[in-house]
Amino acid sequence: MADPRFMFEDFKPGDLLDYGGMVVDRDDMVAFAREYDPQPMHLSEAAAQGSMLGELIASGWYTAALLMRMSCDHMMVDSSSLGSPGVERLEWRAPVRAGDILRVRGEVLDARVSKSRPEIGIVSFRFEVRNQDDVVVMRQENAVMFGRRSGGAS
């Protein structure tokens, strides 16, 4: 089987990523909230009227899910990803609204071979999700484990 397109060796500290362009669908955004984050400001325009911002905004977890989806489409699904141990930091910086168009700007912060498992590399990313006005709506730092080319034998 051919190697996937993105493996550990394809990420170097300082590399910049730019992808996405996903339109926030109002009904999908609300369906997510109904299922996982049923607070008034996420459920409907009417329910949101009495909330802090007075308008319907996305659950922060929905924005995180859209970042994951954009990252999957851009690289994860065609990669040697072995998953992530977690997220070091996630900031919700500005509201996400129905109709927003979200892009991802990423940077590779670090890329190192695992000491205990040399067949694996660990890549640390900083992701910024920006809307159509170039406002950063979410920022996230997390590591991803990737398999190495030639199983690390090189």
Add this chain to the structure above:
Amino acid sequence: MADPRFMFEDFKPGDLLDYGGMVVDRDDMVAFAREYDPQPMHLSEAAAQGSMLGELIASGWYTAALLMRMSCDHMMVDSSSLGSPGVERLEWRAPVRAGDILRVRGEVLDARVSKSRPEIGIVSFRFEVRNQDDVVVMRQENAVMFGRRSGGAS
């Protein structure tokens, strides 16, 4: 309008929380992955066979979404919550599988009045999501802003 059940004053450092008991529904778990995290190990038993663990496991973002849902049901929806600035740390520690029963153990790490906005209090939580075998599958630390009783006038 009556005050909501949970406001800033209801959280003190050291307070312990225990709630949840949600069963991980296989079809909901897979539907989430199809939409937001379409990596093979999250999509079907067959697709997961070639993956690291060789079995179908939940997207970590699905587990995070279930934690949010359990927190909404237990307290957030009947609270003066004003949202969260973000997550300080999120660790995915063990696989979540269809049929697992998830509970939340929480602890209040800190509770303080905002200096710039004294009508708001900021509560820092540590949440652990445990399965039916008492294995911690996810750990998360994050702050939530809550309105104060009597608008902070007390």
